[in-house]
Amino acid sequence: MVAAAQETVGTPGTEATVKLEVNGVSISYGAQTILSDVNLSIREHEIFGIIGPANAGKTSFIKALNRMDMFTPSMHVDGQVLIDGRDIRSVRNVYALRSQIGVVFPLPVGLPLTVYDNVALAPRLSGTKNKKKLDEIVERCLTRAALWDEVKDRLDSLGSLLSGGQQQRLTIARALSQEPQLLMLDEFSIAVDPVTTMRIEDVLKELKSEMTIVLVTNLVQQARRLADRTAFFLEGECVEVGITEDLFTGEVKDSRTRDYVEGRFG
Amino acid sequence: MLMTALLILPVLLILATLIHKGGSIISAEFLFSEPTNGMTAGGIFPALYGTIWLVAVALMISVPLGVAAALYLSEYAGDNWFTRIINLAIINLAGVPSIVHALFGVGAFVLFFGFGTSILAASLTLAIMTLPLIIVATKESLQAVPHAFREACWNMGATRWQTIRKVVLPNAVSGILTGVILEVSRTTGETAPIMFTGAAFFLPFLPESVFDQTMALSLHLYVVATQVPNVPDELPYGVALVLIAIVLLMNSLSIAFRMWLRGRKKW
Numbered sequence: 001m002v003a004a005a006q007e008t009v010g011t012p013g014t015e016a017t018v019k020l021e022v023n024g025v026s027i028s029y030g031a032q033t034i035l036s037d038v039n040l041s042i043r044e045h046e047i048f049g050i051i052g053p054a055n056a057g058k059t060s061f062i063k064a065l066n067r068m069d070m071f072t073p074s075m076h077v078d079g080q081v082l083i084d085g086r087d088i089r090s091v092r093n094v095y096a097l098r099s100q101i102g103v104v105f106p107l108p109v110g111l112p113l114t115v116y117d118n119v120a121l122a123p124r125l126s127g128t129k130n131k132k133k134l135d136e137i138v139e140r141c142l143t144r145a146a147l148w149d150e151v152k153d154r155l156d157s158l159g160s161l162l163s164g165g166q167q168q169r170l171t172i173a174r175a176l177s178q179e180p181q182l183l184m185l186d187e188f189s190i191a192v193d194p195v196t197t198m199r200i201e202d203v204l205k206e207l208k209s210e211m212t213i214v215l216v217t218n219l220v221q222q223a224r225r226l227a228d229r230t231a232f233f234l235e236g237e238c239v240e241v242g243i244t245e246d247l248f249t250g251e252v253k254d255s256r257t258r259d260y261v262e263g264r265f266g
Numbered sequence: 267m268l269m270t271a272l273l274i275l276p277v278l279l280i281l282a283t284l285i286h287k288g289g290s291i292i293s294a295e296f297l298f299s300e301p302t303n304g305m306t307a308g309g310i311f312p313a314l315y316g317t318i319w320l321v322a323v324a325l326m327i328s329v330p331l332g333v334a335a336a337l338y339l340s341e342y343a344g345d346n347w348f349t350r351i352i353n354l355a356i357i358n359l360a361g362v363p364s365i366v367h368a369l370f371g372v373g374a375f376v377l378f379f380g381f382g383t384s385i386l387a388a389s390l391t392l393a394i395m396t397l398p399l400i401i402v403a404t405k406e407s408l409q410a411v412p413h414a415f416r417e418a419c420w421n422m423g424a425t426r427w428q429t430i431r432k433v434v435l436p437n438a439v440s441g442i443l444t445g446v447i448l449e450v451s452r453t454t455g456e457t458a459p460i461m462f463t464g465a466a467f468f469l470p471f472l473p474e475s476v477f478d479q480t481m482a483l484s485l486h487l488y489v490v491a492t493q494v495p496n497v498p499d500e501l502p503y504g505v506a507l508v509l510i511a512i513v514l515l516m517n518s519l520s521i522a523f524r525m526w527l528r529g530r531k532k533w
Contacts, residue, residue, distance in 0.1 A: 071420055073344050099423025109418040112437055121432065122422045171418075178422055 016043035018085075019182065019212040020065070025079035027060045027069075035060055038079070038238040040231055047204065047213040049227025049244060051220050051260070056233035058216045059106075062184050065214070066101040067094050083182070099126055102175030106187040108167035110159035111174075115142075115151050118159040118170055122178040137177055144207070145173035146199045165196035172200065176207075183207065184214040189222065201226055220261050224248050232257045284510060288503025296504060305468060305494050310505055315472055316385075316480030317512075320460060321453045323389035323476055324396065329446055331393070332400030339401070340408040341430055360398035364458040367395045371463040386476040388464025395459055396449045403448065407441020408434060440527035447520035451513040457484040467493070483509050 020042040027035040035057030042048045050058050060075070067088055069075040081088045083097070091097045099122065111118050119138045128134060138155070142148040147169040151162070159170050168188060175183060185204075189197040204213060204226060217223050223230050223244060230244040232254075240253050252258045295309060302308035343349040371391030381387040411434050419429040465482040467489055473480040487509060491502040 066421065068417070068420065071417070095423045095425055097423075098421060101421075103421040105414070105418070107414070109414045111415055111418060111433055113433075121419075121424075125422060125424050125428055125432075174418075174422070 016046065018042070019044040019083065020214075021080075021082040021085075022065075023080040023082070025061070025064060025077065025081060027057060027064055027078075028076045029060075029072075029074045033236060035233075035236045035238075040238065040241045042212060042214060043229075044212050045208055045210075046228040047208055047215055047226050049223035049230035050214065050216045050233060051218070051223045051230055052233035052239075053218075053260070055235065057236045058233050059186055061233070062103070062186055062214065062216060065182075065184065066098050066103065067091075068098075070094065099178050100181050102178050102180035102183040104168070104171050104175050104183070104185040104188045106190045108164060108171050108191055110162055110167040110170050112158060112160045114156050115159045115162070115170065116155040119173050119177045122174065126178075141173040141176040142170075144176055144203060145169045146203055147173055165192045168192050169196070169200065172203070180211055182212050182214065184216070186216045187218055188215075189217070189219065197222075220248075220263075224261075232260060234260070281510070284503055284507040288500050288505075288507045291500040291504035292507060297508070301468070305490055306497050306501070310483065310486060310508065312469060312472055313481040313483045313486035313505075314508070316465065317454060317483040319385050319473055319476075319480055320389050320392060320464070320482055321450055323385055324392040324453050325446065325450065327390060328393035328397050328400055328449065332397050332445075333404050333442060335397075336401045336404035336408060337430065340405050341426060341434065356398045356401055359394075360402075362395075364395060364456055367391055368459040368462050370394070371459055376463055381477065383462070383466075383479055384464050384477045385473055385480050386464070388460040388480075388482075389476070391459040391463045392453050392456060395456070396452055399449050399452065400442075400445045403445025404438070404442045407438040407445075410441065411437045440524060443527075444520050444524050447516050447523065451516040451520075454512050454516070455484055455509065457482075457488055461485055483512075 018041045022038055022040050022042075025035070025038045026033060034055075038061065050061070052058055063069060063072070063075070064077045065081060065083075065088075069077050088094075088097060111121065113121065116138055119141050120134045123134060123137050128137070139148060139152075142151060147166060150166060151170075159167065162170060168191060172185075172188070188200065192200065201222070204215070207213065215223065215227055227244045229242065230247055231241040232239045232247065234256060240247075240257050242252065242257075246252070247257055248261055250258055297309060297314065298311050299309035300311055339349060339352065343352075368391060371387060371394070375381050375387035375390045376383055379387075381390075415433050415437070416429050419433050420426075424432070460482055464479055465485040466479040467481075467485075469479060469481050483505065487502060487505045490497050490505060
């Protein structure tokens with residue numbers, strides 16, 4: 001898109017463009033700083049894991065990336081976030097920016113609309129009215145979220161009445177219907193059974209070829225299974241960023257990371 | 267349990283008295299004919315008709331205004347001194363005695379805006395008086411819609427207004443309608459605010475536009491009960507029975523409607 005997007009990062013063996021660059025981002029609520037000075041870059045077509053215990057600032061970090069601070073009066077974000085080399089602070093149409101970023105929450109939010117309308121909402125918001133095209137999008141997104149077979153006969157029933165695991169896949173389908181360049185998942189497996197979790201994980205691995213994925217997770221093993229690189233957040237600090245496998249094999253820069261992934265914390 | 271029974275007792279007593287003393291007069295003719303013989307006989311049609319006018323016009327004014335105000339307060343306004351003052355004003359507006367509203371209506375609508383004593387002036391007065399009711403009901407039902415729904419929608423790139431249209435309002439409609447029905451029953455019964463602003467003692471004709479005066483049930487009851495000599499006993503009781511029947515009907519409708527909507531609540 002822009003020249004900066006072509007810039008490559010010199011990690012041996014991997015040549016990739018930077019999708020998202022975070023420079024010195026700090027987040028505070030009122031006088032309380034909950035995340036300070038995060039610097040990292042996320043490459044196109046990678047799954048970028050963010051691990052860390054509660055209160056590490058992971059969710060707020062995700063919120064800052066799609067400028068949801070706009071809807072949270074007390075939230076204040078400092079620093080610079082570049083998506084495709086473009087500062088998101090300078091984006092005039094934040095709604096268009098957000099529509100390119102899919103977000104999945106810890107608890108599934110099936111909107112009180114029909115299954116069909118849930119998935120068709122985002123395309124409709126961006127102006128797609130053609131019924132045939134909408135049908136297509138709905139089927140494609142539900143299929144990719146591994147939900148189509150279970151709901152294809154009841155697209156007209158309420159999305160909020162599906163089971164928890166189904167709702168979470170519905171949320172993912174909804175996020176995919178935005179055709180996002182960036183998909184951010186915030187502890188998506190919290191309300192989902194292990195089998196469904198595995199299915200979603202498989203979906204994510206496939207999606208990687210089409211988009212960049214940021215995966216916030218409490219489950220370090222999930223990060224290990226999925227993430228190419230992982231950042232470890234702890235108490236408002238980004239302790240380290242590294243190739244995921246390195247973090248798990250002990251090649252860490254900070255001993256706290258090793259303690260955390262080995263479950264020896266506290 | 268006993269206390270609850272005590273609460274129901276007055277309602278039942280009032281109803282029983284009204285039915286006992288006024289039930290005999292209720293008939294289609296009573297409802298649909300005009301008062302005769304200096305209002306000591308005949309029916310109540312002009313008053314019934316006028317009340318419907320007053321309530322309908324009041325609703326047309328207060329519902330859009332009230333819903334818009336509630337939307338602003340709940341979805342747009344931040345928590346600052348300005349919103350707090352507005353909220354305080356709403357609470358105070360709810361506490362103003364209706365006779366004060368009446369005098370305000372005379373000053374503002376009848377005289378200042380020059381509507382004269384008319385349905386418009388009376389309905390505006392009623393609308394202002396019931397505005398807090400609808401604002402509070404709407405605000406509460408808006409706030410009952412989970413915040414997560416809004417966030418999910420915003421995250422998809424929806425604007426605030428798109429979010430309200432697609433997700434928030436459709437899920438708040440039951441509460442808003444309950445507020446509207448409650449407002450109807452309140453407006454039906456009010457006497458003071460319409461007394462000086464648009465309701466007439468007696469009119470030989472039916473209102474044809476909002477600039478006409480009209481008779482109204484509540485005022486008619488006051489008139490036949492206290493102002494007219496030689497009224498047969500059952501007449502005021504009959505009027506009161508019709509009035510209370512309308513209010514009770516509206517309230518039951520509101521309850522039934524709310525139960526129905528709750529039964530199909532979507533989350």
